[in-house]
Amino acid sequence: MLRFLTAGESHGKGLTVIVEGVPAGLPLDEAYIRAQLARRQRGYGRGGRMQIEQDYAEILSGVRQGLTLGTPIAMLVRNKDWENWQEVMSITPTEEPPKAVTRLRPGHADLAGAMKYGQSDVRNILERASARETAARVAAGAVARRFLGEFGMAFHSHVTCIGGVWARPQGAIDWARVEESPVHCADPEAERQMMEAIDAAKEAGDTVGGVVQVMVENVPIGLGSHVQWDRRLDGLIAQALMSINAVKAVSIGDGWESANWRGSQTHDVIEPVTDPSRPWQRKTNRAGGTEGGMSDGMSLVVSFAVKPISTLSKPLPSVDLATGETVQAHYERSDVCQVPAAGVIGEAMAALVLARCFLEKFGGDHLEETRRNFTAYMKTVGPRGRGQHV
Numbered sequence: 001m002l003r004f005l006t007a008g009e010s011h012g013k014g015l016t017v018i019v020e021g022v023p024a025g026l027p028l029d030e031a032y033i034r035a036q037l038a039r040r041q042r043g044y045g046r047g048g049r050m051q052i053e054q055d056y057a058e059i060l061s062g063v064r065q066g067l068t069l070g071t072p073i074a075m076l077v078r079n080k081d082w083e084n085w086q087e088v089m090s091i092t093p094t095e096e097p098p099k100a101v102t103r104l105r106p107g108h109a110d111l112a113g114a115m116k117y118g119q120s121d122v123r124n125i126l127e128r129a130s131a132r133e134t135a136a137r138v139a140a141g142a143v144a145r146r147f148l149g150e151f152g153m154a155f156h157s158h159v160t161c162i163g164g165v166w167a168r169p170q171g172a173i174d175w176a177r178v179e180e181s182p183v184h185c186a187d188p189e190a191e192r193q194m195m196e197a198i199d200a201a202k203e204a205g206d207t208v209g210g211v212v213q214v215m216v217e218n219v220p221i222g223l224g225s226h227v228q229w230d231r232r233l234d235g236l237i238a239q240a241l242m243s244i245n246a247v248k249a250v251s252i253g254d255g256w257e258s259a260n261w262r263g264s265q266t267h268d269v270i271e272p273v274t275d276p277s278r279p280w281q282r283k284t285n286r287a288g289g290t291e292g293g294m295s296d297g298m299s300l301v302v303s304f305a306v307k308p309i310s311t312l313s314k315p316l317p318s319v320d321l322a323t324g325e326t327v328q329a330h331y332e333r334s335d336v337c338q339v340p341a342a343g344v345i346g347e348a349m350a351a352l353v354l355a356r357c358f359l360e361k362f363g364g365d366h367l368e369e370t371r372r373n374f375t376a377y378m379k380t381v382g383p384r385g386r387g388q389h390v
Ligand SMILES: Cc1cc2nc3c(=O)[nH]c(=O)nc-3n(C[C@H](O)[C@H](O)[C@H](O)COP(=O)(O)O)c2cc1C
Pocket: 047, 107, 108, 109, 129, 130, 131, 134, 244, 245, 246, 247, 308, 309, 310, 311, 312, 333, 334, 335, 338, 341, 342, 345
């Protein structure tokens, strides 16, 4: 079973992540992981922090001579900004205690975290609640993505809305264009308006959110299961995406929209295969690649809504944790829009869930063992009468 755990504070020495359960024999290098981390740092509307950090995941264990060993893969992403925070974030007590953050920020973990963990300094909460942690998730996700790439799976994301401006991409999405787009958008006209919306929010001391769509191609049929609630692929994907900071809604396939439609407009007709390279064929993919809690052989298509950044340069009214008096919320260098970056994190989380379900189905302690199991299964997938099953 594939699992991972992250540690680290936003302005601490760095983030660490351990990924366990990756079969031996997978080619893996730091350059591949670095490319994913760089994608997370891009995007119009990011703040000064992203100019300081140039994320790099150092592999500490689990890889030898360019191949995974089947042992836990530990990685370290150092925080460059740590140099400026050594006193404040010192592990040993400093002579002069750092000034406590007490001006609570609405929309953050500040208030609930301070109550739950009995803290008088909100920094003890915000350092870990920060989305800086998602750099470690992207490093872990890169390993999962590299693994699933061996089986033809490909991960993408594109932004469909920022600040109320909706993209209307025409035809198949040009992923190379999306990568070049400052807002990861497939629609050039919407891209321009989205950037204007970000500029206007920044000018007003405000922030904007939006919607991202993650797409995964070549997902084999039958990952996840209908037999138990916690094995359903749709449930696992929703939980993983919802766990990303600021994500407030997840929709698989046509999701919310399908509530307006009749059944005949909603479900994907199964039709006789005309493309011999495919075991099954559908007229549409409104379900977004899952049926009955399992992958149905179509691309996985999941959208999620990201709320606007909570830290505003024109802060919201709030209350001081120490005195209970009215204050303006604490402001710390912050993004204006993080939606494109959230898409990259969404891809990573989808890869981690799919890799876990893939290994549950196909197992294997070595990549070739997994491949054998996968290939044997894929031979069984298709209309029974066609003699494809064994
Ligand atoms: C990639 C990314 C970057 C973010 N950057 C910031 C930021 O610079 N400032 C901020 O206040 N919130 C930022 N956030 C959002 C906060 O982490 C989020 O609003 C906070 O965790 C509370 O959201 P929650 O209620 O969903 O946990 C970012 C989120 C993501 C996904």
